Amino acid sequence: MKGWKEIPEGGLILNPGNSINYKTGSWRSRKPIRDEEKCIHCLVCWAYCPDGSIIIEDEKVIEINYDFCKGCGICANECPKEAIIMELEK
Ligand code: SF4
Ligand code: SF4
Structure with a gap:
């Protein structure tokens, strides 16, 4: 990890397209668990997820x-x- 003197002022992220490098799931305190029996694949969860974390095929x-x-x-x-x-995350 870089120290505060080495990172850009204000914590700016200047290199584009780097979000794939940051596993933001590590911030999570609660974890969504999907019940396959109940799911009707309406894709409402996919449409609303702000992080594009619902994977569809x-x-x-x-x-x-x-x-x-x-x-x-x-x-x-x-x-x-x-x-x-x-x-709750364990
Ligand atoms: S919102 Fe729709 S697709 Fe998502 S878990 Fe619920 S039933 Fe399944
Ligand atoms: S909406 Fe997306 S980011 Fe939020 S809990 Fe559900 S899968 Fe995770």
């Missing part, structure tokens, strides 16, 4: 990318089938 939810999911809980709030619960 062939118009179906296949997994949650925990490297980047910050645990905001929006997907759980918006799911019409209550198919996502938020668990």
